[in-house]
Amino acid sequence: MRRTRMNEIIAEIRRHDEFVVIAHVHPDGDALGSAVAMYLMLKNMGKKAFVCIEGNFPKKMEIVTQYCGDFIEPSESVFPCAIALDCGDTTRLGAASPLFYAAETRIVIDHHHTNTGYGDFNLVRSYSATGLILFELMGRMGYDIDAKTANCLYVAISTDTGNFSYEATDEATLACAAKLRKAGADIPLICEVMYKNRSYPETKLTGVAIDRIELFGNGRIALTYVLQSDYDALGAVKEDCDDLINYAREIDGVEVAVFLRQIDGGKFKLSLRSRSCVDVSRIAAGFHGGGHIRAAGGTMEGTLKDCSACIVKAVMEEINK
Amino acid sequence: MRRTRMNEIIAEIRRHDEFVVIAHVHPDGDALGSAVAMYLMLKNMGKKAFVCIEGNFPKKMEIVTQYCGDFIEPSESVFPCAIALDCGDTTRLGAASPLFYAAETRIVIDHHHTNTGYGDFNLVRSYSATGLILFELMGRMGYDIDAKTANCLYVAISTDTGNFSYEATDEATLACAAKLRKAGADIPLICEVMYKNRSYPETKLTGVAIDRIELFGNGRIALTYVLQSDYDALGAVKEDCDDLINYAREIDGVEVAVFLRQIDGGKFKLSLRSRSCVDVSRIAAGFHGGGHIRAAGGTMEGTLKDCSACIVKAVMEEINK
Numbered sequence: 001m002r003r004t005r006m007n008e009i010i011a012e013i014r015r016h017d018e019f020v021v022i023a024h025v026h027p028d029g030d031a032l033g034s035a036v037a038m039y040l041m042l043k044n045m046g047k048k049a050f051v052c053i054e055g056n057f058p059k060k061m062e063i064v065t066q067y068c069g070d071f072i073e074p075s076e077s078v079f080p081c082a083i084a085l086d087c088g089d090t091t092r093l094g095a096a097s098p099l100f101y102a103a104e105t106r107i108v109i110d111h112h113h114t115n116t117g118y119g120d121f122n123l124v125r126s127y128s129a130t131g132l133i134l135f136e137l138m139g140r141m142g143y144d145i146d147a148k149t150a151n152c153l154y155v156a157i158s159t160d161t162g163n164f165s166y167e168a169t170d171e172a173t174l175a176c177a178a179k180l181r182k183a184g185a186d187i188p189l190i191c192e193v194m195y196k197n198r199s200y201p202e203t204k205l206t207g208v209a210i211d212r213i214e215l216f217g218n219g220r221i222a223l224t225y226v227l228q229s230d231y232d233a234l235g236a237v238k239e240d241c242d243d244l245i246n247y248a249r250e251i252d253g254v255e256v257a258v259f260l261r262q263i264d265g266g267k268f269k270l271s272l273r274s275r276s277c278v279d280v281s282r283i284a285a286g287f288h289g290g291g292h293i294r295a296a297g298g299t300m301e302g303t304l305k306d307c308s309a310c311i312v313k314a315v316m317e318e319i320n321k
Numbered sequence: 322m323r324r325t326r327m328n329e330i331i332a333e334i335r336r337h338d339e340f341v342v343i344a345h346v347h348p349d350g351d352a353l354g355s356a357v358a359m360y361l362m363l364k365n366m367g368k369k370a371f372v373c374i375e376g377n378f379p380k381k382m383e384i385v386t387q388y389c390g391d392f393i394e395p396s397e398s399v400f401p402c403a404i405a406l407d408c409g410d411t412t413r414l415g416a417a418s419p420l421f422y423a424a425e426t427r428i429v430i431d432h433h434h435t436n437t438g439y440g441d442f443n444l445v446r447s448y449s450a451t452g453l454i455l456f457e458l459m460g461r462m463g464y465d466i467d468a469k470t471a472n473c474l475y476v477a478i479s480t481d482t483g484n485f486s487y488e489a490t491d492e493a494t495l496a497c498a499a500k501l502r503k504a505g506a507d508i509p510l511i512c513e514v515m516y517k518n519r520s521y522p523e524t525k526l527t528g529v530a531i532d533r534i535e536l537f538g539n540g541r542i543a544l545t546y547v548l549q550s551d552y553d554a555l556g557a558v559k560e561d562c563d564d565l566i567n568y569a570r571e572i573d574g575v576e577v578a579v580f581l582r583q584i585d586g587g588k589f590k591l592s593l594r595s596r597s598c599v600d601v602s603r604i605a606a607g608f609h610g611g612g613h614i615r616a617a618g619g620t621m622e623g624t625l626k627d628c629s630a631c632i633v634k635a636v637m638e639e640i641n642k
Contacts, residue, residue, distance in 0.1 A: 163485070171503040174502055177495045181495055192596075198573065200536065203531060207529075207530075207534075208528075209528075213524065213528075215521065247524060249517075250518055252519065
């Protein structure tokens with residue numbers, strides 16, 4: 001891979017007048033925040049800019065998408081310059097991929113250390129968030145970060161650090177947050193919208209899932225589940241269960257949390273989380289899945305009762321290794 | 322009130338050899354974090370130091386109390402110097418009050434703007450946390466903040482800013498967090514212990530309370546409750562309901578959340594939270610209580626059904642004003 005110095009990227013951004021900004025499919029806060037921050041900088045520099053991202057945008061992300069009036073659909077258009085943000089490889093470009101490849105100059109800015117370097121210019125740094133790379137880039141360019149851009153970058157770095165709780169929350173990340181606050185980032189509003197807001201159905205589904213938590217293995221394993229019928233009964237949507245597993249994982253003494261989500265009558269999506277010593281990706285590998293040491297997933301078939309017994313047994317074996 | 326410059330406080334700390342450090346009764350993270358941070362600095366300076374705080378220490382605070390081997394019970398002892406931290410007035414000193422008054426030199430360090438200035442030396446600044454004042458003080462003293470002190474100060478400022486989500490989360494707070502991270506603050510561990518850990522009974526009580534949430538006033542009011550019998554049934558303790566009201570408040574569209582906790586057969590403790598436009602302290606005033614604009618409380622008597630209907634009516638009236 002050809003890695004690029006920041007100054008080369010800056011020269012390319014200065015050289016072009018029209019851009020398409022791309023972020024990864026089904027964007028999270030780092031993807032959308034970075035894309036809209038880049039868009040705002042380009043517009044403030046008097047350039048033409050458009051943003052193209054495949055997938056649904058979470059409603060809470062209106063806090064940044066509201067600043068962008070130029071989202072476009074994937075097409076065969078040719079832009080002088082394409083900038084891919086927060087996309088570790090080309091599959092992450094999704095339907096925006098043709099726009100990226102058609103561009104005369106292709107820039108990649110990303111924080112995933114696995115980035116494959118698929119651009120003409122690749123600015124890849126293992127920072128806590130792509131938004132943090134943009135913050136540094138904007139500083140070098142002498143771009144005076146306004147309140148809108150500050151909000152976008154704050155959403156980006158806050159998202160990818162679990163609102164400043166993950167290991168990656170380093171000095172540079174917090175120092176960046178401080179400067180974004182000074183530049184006008186509305187931290188209380190961002191936290192309220194992003195972390196302190198749930199739909200009524202999601203709240204109710206949370207209650208149901210908590211009610212069903214069972215402990216196994218002397219309290220080291222917590223298991224809960226959600227059935228297809230729950231969605232209809234509560235008016236919930238699929239995404240409403242995304243955070244449920246945390247209530248199981250965060251029980252004092254629990255090392256591994258298991259969450260089963262029914263995807264059809266006899267099939268379950270399996271999610272696993274661990275706290276400190278169990279590698280759940282090894283467990284997930286036994287269930288057509290995989291993932292990371294602390295977060296992994298797979299699929300299971302059978303009745304709820306059989307699947308529960310089977311996964312608890314597998315977790316116990318891994319704990320006792 | 323006689324307010325004191327930081328340099329005078331520094332001179333007093335340098336001048337004395339033995340200290341009692343006091344923080345407010347039933348200490349939170351800012352009180353305990355600040356007290357133990359001060360203790361560590363004094364010990365590292367080769368001085369004698371003891372910490373006296375009335376009340377129960379939350380178990381999660383072991384993350385800072387573990388660093389202090391010199392907690393003492395309230396007594397009539399006379400120390401050359403007493404330092405009261407995070408106590409806005411003398412009632413907050415609780416049972417440690419005689420120790421404070423008996424001391425030859427009495428120092429107050431606090432961030433509450435209502436501080437009454439009851440010390441011989443009063444360092445009162447409206448910072449986001451008392452821990453932030455200590456951070457500045459330690460910088461001025463040339464104290465090289467070690468990892469233990471960094472953890473204490475991080476817990477202090479994280480607690481009082483809602484882990485960097487409240488309005489008070491200013492540039493200085495985040496810049497301080499960045500420097501504490503550099504000094505060795507174990508942010509992932511602190512967040513895990515303080516914000517991502519609940520007992521099994523607390524988790525179950527959360528499920529019960531969520532299950533009971535009812536919406537009123539076109540979804541602008543959410544009400545839930547916990548009965549005395551729930552505690553026995555779940556093995557829960559009183560404090561396990563402290564955060565429950567947030568699940569009601571954080572429902573999309575809810576402006577006012579109401580939580581009723583049964584304290585004896587026909588008596589309920591009332592808690593109120595609002596999001597953005599309703600002053601709940603005005604509502605609480607009608608129920609033998611008071612508080613802040615966004616958080617207030619009171620008491621009610623009657624059946625659950627009557628109390629619920631009565632408080633919903635009162636909230637509706639305030640909303641419609």
